[in-house]
Amino acid sequence: MKKILILVMMAVASFSTQAKDILPENVPAKVKSYVSKHYSKVNSIEWEDKSKKGYYEAEFRYQGREVELKIADNGTLIASKEDILIKDIPSFATDYIKKNYKDAQILGANKKYENGSTTYSVGIKFENDRGRDRHRNIVFDNKGNVIKR
Incomplete structure (x- = not known):
């Protein structure tokens, strides 16, 4: 107690x-x-x-x-995090997901700004080769490079 x-x-x-x-x-x-x-x-x-x-x-x-x-x-912006609509996800991110995670479902995304740079985090759901559902957040820089999978 x-x-x-x-x-x-x-x-x-x-x-x-x-x-x-x-x-x-x-x-x-x-x-x-x-x-x-x-x-x-x-x-x-x-x-x-x-x-x-x-x-x-x-x-x-x-x-x-x-x-x-x-x-x-x-009054200056230091950092931000904003949900974005699936239709507003940059094409470099959706193209990467279509190519590397076939049949993945995009669950949501957000756009972050910090230290002068912008990143996009996209949450996906997919089935692995054993038939199990998996979730992953893939983070891209504003040029389309994958930062984190």
Whole structure:
């Protein structure tokens, strides 16, 4: 029983040290401006204050897709992760999957931007040579090179 109580207390303590959701009025104007400029019709944004790390985080749905942004205090984008529609996956990724994973089903994809570069992660489901279902995320750089399989 003591072990459980200690684990619960540790979990509560770890949550209290993480970033906290904040109200929009507590987000710098330049940060909010970035979102409104690039995602004009968003009205429900979950903000996290990570200013000790130099940014604010915004999470929201845009045109039915999940979007996560890390925006510096001065309003510049540091990193982003955005779900993309299957029809919007770059052809280099779909061509690679068709060639290397015959009959694979594309489950979803996202586009990430960080450190000045963009990557695409595509989740697929396929059957291996033993007839078992397998799942894999294949990550491509913006030139079509496979980074991770």
